Amino acid sequence: MAAINLNLISGRSIQQGVAIEGGKEKPAYRTAAGIIELDPSDLKRLGAWKNTNVKVTSPHGSVIVKAMETSQGPHPGIGFIPMGPWANSIVDPNTYSTGMPTFKGTPVTVEVAINEPVLLGIELVQKQCGVK
Amino acid sequence: MTKTITDVICPFCGTLCDDLEVVVSDDGKKLLEVYNACVIGTEKFLHSQSKDRVTRPRLHQPDGTWKEISYDEAAEYTAQMLAKAKKPLMYGWSSTNCEAQSVGNEIAEISRACCDNTAAVCHGTTLIAVQDIGLPTCTLGEVKNRADRIIFWGCNPAHAHPRHMSRYSIFPRGFFTGKGQMSRKMIVVDPRVTDTAKMADVHLQIEQGRDYELLNALRVALNNEWLPDSVAGIPKEKIREAAEMMKSGRFGIIFFGMGVTQSLSKNHNIDEAIALTVHLNEFTKYSIMPMRGHYNVTGSGEVFAWQFGFPYSIDLSRGFARYNPGDTSSIDLLVRGEIDAMFTIGSDPGAHFPISAVKPIANMPSVCIDPHQTPTSGVSKLHVPVSFNGVETGGNCYRMDNVPIDCRKVVEPPEGMLSDEQFLIKVRDRLKQLKGAA
Numbered sequence: 001m002a003a004i005n006l007n008l009i010s011g012r013s014i015q016q017g018v019a020i021e022g023g024k025e026k027p028a029y030r031t032a033a034g035i036i037e038l039d040p041s042d043l044k045r046l047g048a049w050k051n052t053n054v055k056v057t058s059p060h061g062s063v064i065v066k067a068m069e070t071s072q073g074p075h076p077g078i079g080f081i082p083m084g085p086w087a088n089s090i091v092d093p094n095t096y097s098t099g100m101p102t103f104k105g106t107p108v109t110v111e112v113a114i115n116e117p118v119l120l121g122i123e124l125v126q127k128q129c130g131v132k
Numbered sequence: 133m134t135k136t137i138t139d140v141i142c143p144f145c146g147t148l149c150d151d152l153e154v155v156v157s158d159d160g161k162k163l164l165e166v167y168n169a170c171v172i173g174t175e176k177f178l179h180s181q182s183k184d185r186v187t188r189p190r191l192h193q194p195d196g197t198w199k200e201i202s203y204d205e206a207a208e209y210t211a212q213m214l215a216k217a218k219k220p221l222m223y224g225w226s227s228t229n230c231e232a233q234s235v236g237n238e239i240a241e242i243s244r245a246c247c248d249n250t251a252a253v254c255h256g257t258t259l260i261a262v263q264d265i266g267l268p269t270c271t272l273g274e275v276k277n278r279a280d281r282i283i284f285w286g287c288n289p290a291h292a293h294p295r296h297m298s299r300y301s302i303f304p305r306g307f308f309t310g311k312g313q314m315s316r317k318m319i320v321v322d323p324r325v326t327d328t329a330k331m332a333d334v335h336l337q338i339e340q341g342r343d344y345e346l347l348n349a350l351r352v353a354l355n356n357e358w359l360p361d362s363v364a365g366i367p368k369e370k371i372r373e374a375a376e377m378m379k380s381g382r383f384g385i386i387f388f389g390m391g392v393t394q395s396l397s398k399n400h401n402i403d404e405a406i407a408l409t410v411h412l413n414e415f416t417k418y419s420i421m422p423m424r425g426h427y428n429v430t431g432s433g434e435v436f437a438w439q440f441g442f443p444y445s446i447d448l449s450r451g452f453a454r455y456n457p458g459d460t461s462s463i464d465l466l467v468r469g470e471i472d473a474m475f476t477i478g479s480d481p482g483a484h485f486p487i488s489a490v491k492p493i494a495n496m497p498s499v500c501i502d503p504h505q506t507p508t509s510g511v512s513k514l515h516v517p518v519s520f521n522g523v524e525t526g527g528n529c530y531r532m533d534n535v536p537i538d539c540r541k542v543v544e545p546p547e548g549m550l551s552d553e554q555f556l557i558k559v560r561d562r563l564k565q566l567k568g569a570a
Contacts, residue, residue, distance in 0.1 A: 007340055009323070011390055012292035012425075017172035021144070021179050024483065025505045061487060072288075075324045078340060085483045085507050093486035096398065099248075099256045099445050099461025101486050103394040105341045125482050125507035129494035132196030 002047045003111040006038075006079040008058065009104040010087035020084075024121045033084035034118045036110065037070035042077070048112050055113035056081070056090055058106050063089035063124070064116045079108060085125045086118075133158045141539045142173040143227070143522025146424030146532035147272075147296045149173065154542045163523070163543045170294035177523055179504075180543070186505060186517040187546045198515070203550055206499075206516050207558035210475070213497045214243040214559070215566040217473035219449050223462050224479035224501075225435075226250040226426030229527025229539060232552035233428075233435040236477065239560050242567055244449050246471070248462040249432040250425070250479045251444040257393045258422045259433065259443045260457060261402035268409050270385070270419040271533045272299075277306035278417075281381030283319045285405065286343060286391020287423045290327035296423070301387065302331070308382075317377050321346065322391060334374050339365035341395045347404040350375050351411050379415040389423040424532035426479070427522065431530035463489045474498040474512070477552060478521075482507030501552060518552050519545035527553070 019032035036056055038046070046067070048054065054067045056079070065086050072080075081087035083103070092102040119127065126132065140152040154177065155165040166177045189206035190198035201209075214220050222245045225233050240247045251259060275282075282301050289296040297303055302313050309315045320332040323340040338346055342364030349363040353375035359368040378384060386409055392401045405420060412418035424430050433443035440446050442455035445462070458464055462481070465471050466489040474493045482490050483506060493511055500512035509515040519525045524545035530536050545551075550558075563569075 009340060009391075012288065014171065014291040014294060017144075017291070017294075018175045020480075020483075021172055021175040023179065023182070023184075023504065024480070024507060070324070072324045072326045072329075075337075078323055080324065083484060085487070088483070088485060088490075089487050091486050093463060093467055093488045095458055095461065095464055096396075097458030098260060098398045099252050099457035099464060100394060100398055101253065101463055101489075102396060103253070104391065105395055121483060122505065122507050122510040125487070125490060126494075126510050128487050129491050129511045131192075131494045131511050132194075 003109050004045050008079045008106045008108045010081050010083045013082045016082040029121045033082040034086045035066045035068050037068050037080040039073050039076045053113050054110050056108050056110050058090040058108045061089045064118050085121050137542050142169050143427045144173045144176050145293050147293045148531040149295050161544050180520045180523045189516045192513050210499045210559045211562035213473050220245040220473035221471045222475040223248050224477040225432040226429035227478035228521050228552040230431045230435050231527050235556040237439045247446045249444050250429050252462050254425045255422045257399040258402050260399040269421050275385050276300045276304050278308050278383040279385045280316050281384030283386040285321045285388040287389025288326040288328045336366050343401045344397045344404050347408050384418045386420040387423050428529040466492045476508050477501040480506040480508050519549050525551040
């Protein structure tokens with residue numbers, strides 16, 4: 001399977017906003033924010049169907065999310081994960097003496113991970129922190 | 133019979149819409165319908181009524197289960213934790229009212245804590261830039277009545293501030309903008325073709341992270357000086373067109389968001405955006421405003437600034453306030469392992485901090501005060517649910533343009549639940565006893 005390199009940004013989406021107010025323990029949060037929005041050309045390069053689970057890896061970690069065709073494109077070369085624990089598993093925590101992590105502009109590799117599950121929000125953070 | 137409460141404030145984003153109508157049952161205990169709010173605000177009001185809500189404090193047990201305790205026991209745990217800690221971090225404050233923030237700051241002073249708000253992951257760099265060179269700004273009312281040039285730079289209000297454009301910036305008919313959006317020109321700068329960008333007169337699809345260059349190029353274009361063929365992926369003709377459009381208005385405003393504050397260059401991007409605003413004032417009237425996220429993150433910065441002199445990233449460990457982002461800021465403190473107790477209120481660092489800053493929270497005494505179950509409550513030792521501020525409690529909040537607005541209480545909280553302020557007063561009083569402070 002092909003792996004592609006992208007520039008990752010995170011940010012708000014209205015679905016993510018509704019989901020955080022509706023309850024972060026619910027599957028709707030995962031549906032809204034446990035995704036990566038890709039340009040159609042990048043999906044083609046990846047050789048993946050829409051709504052395929054993918055593994056996104058950066059120098060800071062890796063996470064499984066669902067690859068979607070972006071509705072706010074075209075933006076070839078850019079991957080977008082809505083703000084939340086999925087994006088924060090891989091963003092650059094370096095603040096360069098400003099207090100602000102570099103949430104936008106993390107180089108990542110995306111590869112198909114069809115058999116791996118996307119975890120629920122709280123479950124994902126607990127697992128990474130080693131908490132039951 | 134039901135009753136309708138009008139002029140309700142929405143406690144979701146920094147737009148603080150103040151025209152909501154909420155229908156409640158006659159006894160004021162049940163919230164039935166919400167009108168005028170965006171889909172996110174509506175969800176916030178309605179979720180407060182959910183049946184699976186946690187209504188009592190609970191302690192996380194080693195086997196992953198939760199043990200329910202009383203509010204007094206929770207206050208005792210929190211006070212003991214803060215009294216014992218050498219360097220606790222008190223983080224959050226953006227989803228609660230100024231009254232609770234003020235009590236929290238007293239606690240921080242007694243326990244010599246580090247204090248930070250969610251500006252740490254949204255507009256912290258803006259605050260640094262404002263301290264560097266100032267901020268020529270205005271109120272949202274002035275935008276509505278006067279602005280005929282609107283620039284959204286690195287922000288997507290269609291998703292993050294859903295009623296911003298309809299209430300203040302694009303669509304409303306103001307005193308000098310009688311034709312609504314027909315009297316305005318809209319420029320959007322974003323690396324994606326966002327739902328906001330799709331509505332723009334000019335969309336500059338910038339290469340991600342090249343904001344400083346493009347801001348600088350616009351200043352060059354304002355002076356009709358030489359430009360290279362393309363800057364930040366934008367052809368020079370388009371930059372000149374945007375610069376002409378900007379300076380041909382009577383009153384313009386630059387709204388900027390996370391695209392500017394969270395990309396590399398950070399506060400320097402905002403320095404340059406403010407410099408562009410000042411430069412535009414040589415041609416016409418211009419203002420600039422950060423698009424603040426949480427509904428009272430601005431208020432938290434204000435309360436910090438009144439009480440400690442700085443708007444975020446404050447370290448009280450030496451008994452007086454020090455401010456040095458990168459050193460005293462929460463993510464750096466957590467990543468460097470300098471914190472030995474974590475107190476979270478009205479925010480969710482578990483979901484919104486990079487994971488390397490979340491892992492330390494799971495390994496130290498920690499309290500999470502939040503009406504919701506969140507990733508932070510999931511890794512904290514104690515979760516204290518409280519009433520929803522702006523729904524079940526009133527209190528003062530600051531809109532993104534620094535205008536204070538009092539939130540309204542519309543329904544009763546579930547029986548026996550405390551507000552943030554009531555719980556913090558319990559913690560403060562107990563902490564004073566423990567520390568021997570009068």
